[in-house]
Amino acid sequence: MSTTSTDHAVIRLHPNDDVVIATRQLLSGARIASEDLVVSGLIPPGHKIATRAIAAGEPVKRYNQIIGVAREAIARGQHVHTHNLSMADFAREHEFGVDRHPTPFVDAPATFMGIRRDDGRVATRNFVGVLTSVNCSATVARAIADHFRRDVHPEALADYPNVDGVIALTHGLGCGIDMQGEGLGILRRTLAGYAVHPNFHAVLFVGLGCETNQIAGVLESSGLKDGERLRSFTIQDSGGTRKTIEHGIALVKDMLADANRVKREPVPASHLIVGLQCGGSDGYSGISANPALGAAVDKLVAHGGTAILSETPEVYGAEHLLTRRAVSREVGEKLLTRIKWWEEYCARNGAAMDNNPSAGNKVGGLTTILEKSLGAVAKGGTTNLVEVYEYAQRIDAKGFVFMDSPGYDPMSATGQVASGANLICFTTGRGSAYGCAPSPSLKLATNTALWERQEEDMDINCGGVIDGSATIDQLGDQIFQMMLDCASGVASKSELHGYGQNEFVPWQVGVVT
Structure with missing residues (x-):
């Protein structure tokens, strides 16, 4: 562009x-x-x-x-x-790799202060997590985590300054779904991704006991098992609500001392895996914040890091620009396969791919999904598309990648974090309130009016591109440095407000009975 x-x-x-x-x-x-x-x-x-x-x-x-x-x-x-x-329905020519080019890697990669885990991955935060297999165990999980809330019980974590907190990530799924279906598979992949996420030092997995989504099935599907840092139990086996909460609190207390022993140390930027999101977009998104984030992504990739573009319905109509950057025809075809899946998914559910933009997007100046998508892909910068993943699939490639997901921001970012994202960058033009624990989320405002109105929620103003006071490259440098600072422990605005636990939303597909 x-x-x-x-x-x-x-x-x-x-x-x-x-x-x-x-x-x-x-x-x-x-x-x-x-x-x-x-x-x-x-x-x-x-x-x-x-x-x-x-x-x-x-x-x-x-x-x-x-x-x-x-x-x-x-x-x-x-x-x-x-x-x-x-909306226009027209054929797009999908060429593969014609814009592929060598990545200009830097000689001396930047570093950030990260936390090395035993498996070699690097954390940007250090939490103890409480996960649930089913909605029925959500209340118990919340009660366990709430016991350690610093704003309510400051003494609970007073002796553990290196622990960022104890958080519960609950959801409304886990039963009434096909035991062999795609929906259960996605939920299990998502929960397993969180269970081993580097930003969790340790995890409790709490179930009811009789649900379809048995904890043993989640662990078995991903080759996981109980250990010192992954403990699982159910309300029914523990003797009810009160005893389960007491048991969970006791287990967390046993985990805190070990979690507090971590130390931050300089690590290469290649350990950053950044999920790219845009929500509450406006007519400026594709002009300012998205291309500025794209410039930062190019820098991240040059330093050996990874960036994840997602929200498949919001690249619809612009996917031909991504296939041109694919490192191979195979990678490009993977993206088109996901696009086709979405077309068929919408058709069998009586929906349409052009049900976007949202009401707020339209007030902000976006008219069709084609226009929105063309601006959205700018978040991905200009480097090669090296791989395409399914939702919540473990990301092991370096560089610019794509992960299939819905366009609904909490659901999309949940999949990115399950895939391994240890930082989220989120552009918005209308103003979005969002966080993504256990990974911090940076908010980029597309225009100065939003920045002035909602500065307490925004981490950087990209409106200078609109009024001519800043360039895309200047903002790209600032955003890249902000990524490094946030990954080193500097709290984002959404973290300061306490966002993150309620925004855990696994993708639900299939029939619920």
Whole structure:
């Protein structure tokens, strides 16, 4: 994507585009000298303005890519949005590896202060976790973790300054599902990924006892077993609610001393695995925060690290840009296989891939899923796509990868963390409240108005790209450094607010009976 700012009122993203983007609210009659254009009607900030006459049924381009077709004739200077632009169904040419290029690795990789685990992986946080096999054990798990809440019981962890906390990650699944079905397999893969996540020093696994999702099945499916750092038990075997809570608290107390012995030490940035998310997107997302995060991703990959792009329905319509970067046809075909799965999944459930953008996205200036996707893939930078994974599948490749997931942010990020992400970077234009324990989450604001309104939730303002006070590369440097700092223990805004436990949302597919 080439970005050419035409003046302070609008941004032109490509010479071939049929629209420019308003940097502020424009009133009817305003003149855009650089486009020799007079605005017709009110244009909200972040929204599109036609720069040529567009006939009904004609495709409309942004990023030099088709974002939809005109519902009706659109005159120069008019607002282009949901009232006159609709989803386009058109064939896209999927080329494989034509944009593949050598990665410019740095000679001296950056470092951060991480925590080395016995299996060689590196943690960015040091928690004790309480996981549940089923919704029925959620209350018990919460009670165990709440006993160690620093804001309620500050004395509980007073002797363990190197422990970031005891957290419970509960969910609403685990029973009433096919014992041989895809849904149970995904849930078990997700829970197993959390059970061995490096940001957990130790984990308690609590069940009810009679559920479909037996803890033994979770452990067996992933080759895990009980030990000093993974303990499992059920309410029914423990003698009920009170005894189970007491048992869990006692086990956590036994784990804390060992968890507190960890020390941070300098480790290469190659140990960073960063999940990329965007939520509450707006018309600026694909101009500022997403490409700025993409620039940081390019730096991360050059330092040997890994970045995970996901949200498959939100790359729909832009997947042809990713296949061009695939290291092989096989990798590119894997991505198309996941796209096809989503098309069939939507069809058999009476849904459509173009049910996105959300209401908030549209208020912010995004009109079709094609437009949203083209901006969303900018988070992935420009390096080669080296591998494609299924949801919550363990990620072992270095570089830029893709993990299949829904577009719903908590569900997508849950899969990324299960896959091994030890940091999340989350761009937002409308303002999103989100965290992702046990991995910290950094929030990137796409525009200065959001930053000023919600600064307590945002970690960095990327609005300088819109007003011309900052460049994509400058922000990329800042975001990369912020990744290293956060991975070293500097708390993100979402961590300071206590986000993370309620945002654990495994992906549910299949029939619930």
